[in-house]
Amino acid sequence: MSGRARINGERLLKRLDDFASIGATAAGGVNRQALTPCDRDARALLARLAMERGFGVFQDPLANLFIRREGRDGHAPPFLIGSHLDSQPTGGRFDGALGTLAAFEVLEALEDAGAETDAPIEVVAWTNEEGCRFAPGAMGSMAFSLGRMPDGWQEIKGTDGVLLSDALNATLEALPAARSRPLGFPVLGYLELHIEQGPSLEKENLAIGVVTGIQGTRWLEITVTGQAAHAGTTEFAFRRDPMVAVSRALNALYDTIMPDDPNARFTVGRLMVHPGSVNSIPGSVFLSIDIRHPDSARLDEIEARVRTLFTDAAPSTGCTLDIRKTFDMSPATFSSICIDGVATAAQQLRLPFKQMVSGAFHDALYVSRVAPAAMIFVSCRDGLSHNEAEHVEPEHAVAGARVLLESTRVNLAN
Numbered sequence: 395m396s397g398r399a400r401i402n403g404e405r406l407l408k409r410l411d412d413f414a415s416i417g418a419t420a421a422g423g424v425n426r427q428a429l430t431p432c433d434r435d436a437r438a439l440l441a442r443l444a445m446e447r448g449f450g451v452f453q454d455p456l457a458n459l460f461i462r463r464e465g466r467d468g469h470a471p472p473f474l475i476g477s478h479l480d481s482q483p484t485g486g487r488f489d490g491a492l493g494t495l496a497a498f499e500v501l502e503a504l505e506d507a508g509a510e511t512d513a514p515i516e517v518v519a520w521t522n523e524e525g526c527r528f529a530p531g532a533m534g535s536m537a538f539s540l541g542r543m544p545d546g547w548q549e550i551k552g553t554d555g556v557l558l559s560d561a562l563n564a565t566l567e568a569l570p571a572a573r574s575r576p577l578g579f580p581v582l583g584y585l586e587l588h589i590e591q592g593p594s595l596e597k598e599n600l601a602i603g604v605v606t607g608i609q610g611t612r613w614l615e616i617t618v619t620g621q622a623a624h625a626g627t628t629e630f631a632f633r634r635d636p637m638v639a640v641s642r643a644l645n646a647l648y649d650t651i652m653p654d655d656p657n658a659r660f661t662v663g664r665l666m667v668h669p670g671s672v673n674s675i676p677g678s679v680f681l682s683i684d685i686r687h688p689d690s691a692r693l694d695e696i697e698a699r700v701r702t703l704f705t706d707a708a709p710s711t712g713c714t715l716d717i718r719k720t721f722d723m724s725p726a727t728f729s730s731i732c733i734d735g736v737a738t739a740a741q742q743l744r745l746p747f748k749q750m751v752s753g754a755f756h757d758a759l760y761v762s763r764v765a766p767a768a769m770i771f772v773s774c775r776d777g778l779s780h781n782e783a784e785h786v787e788p789e790h791a792v793a794g795a796r797v798l799l800e801s802t803r804v805n806l807a808n
């Protein structure tokens with residue numbers, strides 16, 4: 395990489411503010427769920443900024459968005475840097491956006507410096523990393539790594555009842571200037587800058603995390619069905635109350651999974667009681683379960699325990715049970731070449747760092763299945779994320795972008 399490009403911190407921070415205004419919530423966060431009009435507005439802004447700089451703009455059938463800066467060898471596989479622009483419903487302004495906009499800042503810095511690279515460098519904004527509207531998460535990078543849309547995705551419905559295929563088509567059509575390209579192509583390497591979304595860097599007063607891998611994730615959707623009935627007239631013996639089954643199973647799970655294993659994570663994020671009337675015994679209860687663990691065998695054990703407890707509790711209350719798995723992301727370790735590249739970059743920039751495994755999943759996990767990949771973390775205040783109060787100190791955001799630029803330089807030189 396010729397020339398001495400430098401990150402323009404002021405420009406990056408302004409970009410972060412500009413994008414945070416798209417889907418901004420009253421509490422200072424963002425609600426920019428995947429493939430919604432807000433998500434489309436953010437993608438359109440990135441595409442416009444890219445075209446103003448003369449970069450190429452492409453999208454694939456999953457609406458993964460690619461911003462390309464040519465290298466000397468236009469036929470060489472590109473080096474990818476990026477993250478995602480979609481957010482949680484009460485998300486923060488940095489989750490995903492920092493990595494995507496820092497990657498765009500790297501391209502702009504190279505362009506400003508007239509720097510030349512052999513391989514092209516492309517910024518990528520992956521579609522639907524969060525998975526909160528359409529399960530599973532990391533949809534865009536998963537399909538990219540497979541080179542195809544997995545079976546059954548055409549029938550996926552969002553939490554708002556919208557078909558994935560309709561939301562995808564609307565998003566693809568909203569960016570006519572983007573040239574289309576197939577799903578999946580050879581990639582030289584991949585780097586993703588992201589906030590840690592946990593407390594350890596801040597606790598240890600470290601600027602940078604060199605991410606060596608990602609723990610596993612599994613999502614289950616459970617529906618317990620009993621019989622709606624009158625709250626006042628129906629004695630216990632005649633009730634088929636799904637809330638009783640759900641409470642019994644969840645009590646046992648909350649009392650054991652995380653208390654007994656500090657590496658385990660168990661979360662019920664969605665719970666819906668139908669018909670949801672104060673004086674009707676529920677007819678059915680729907681809940682989502684998110685399980686995390688660095689060890690696949692433990693993920694198996696926890697999932698089996700969830701299934702057993704619900705399979706026992708439902709019939710004991712005269713109810714039926716439906717359990718479906720909507721996400722299964724095995725733990726991954728990143729490539730040492732890319733990890734070393736990030737560590738070297740942090741050293742060269744004299745930024746204190748540590749190596750660590752990510753508690754959150756990321757698109758880098760799927761990309762690491764088809765190319766050398768690694769991640770860079772910066773700390774966020776109190777480790778808080780998936781919360782509107784998510785905050786990154788400006789100097790940490792800029793430091794992360796500097797490590798991304800330097801890591802890209804080091805990895806391209808390798």
Ligand code: HGY
Nearest residue numbers: 523524531753754755
């Ligand atoms: O859920 C996750 O781990 C990611 O932040 N979407």
Ligand code: MN
Nearest residue numbers: 489490523588
């Ligand atoms: Mn994220």
Ligand code: MN
Nearest residue numbers: 482489524780
């Ligand atoms: Mn997230």
Ligand code: MN
Nearest residue numbers: 523755756757
């Ligand atoms: Mn991510």
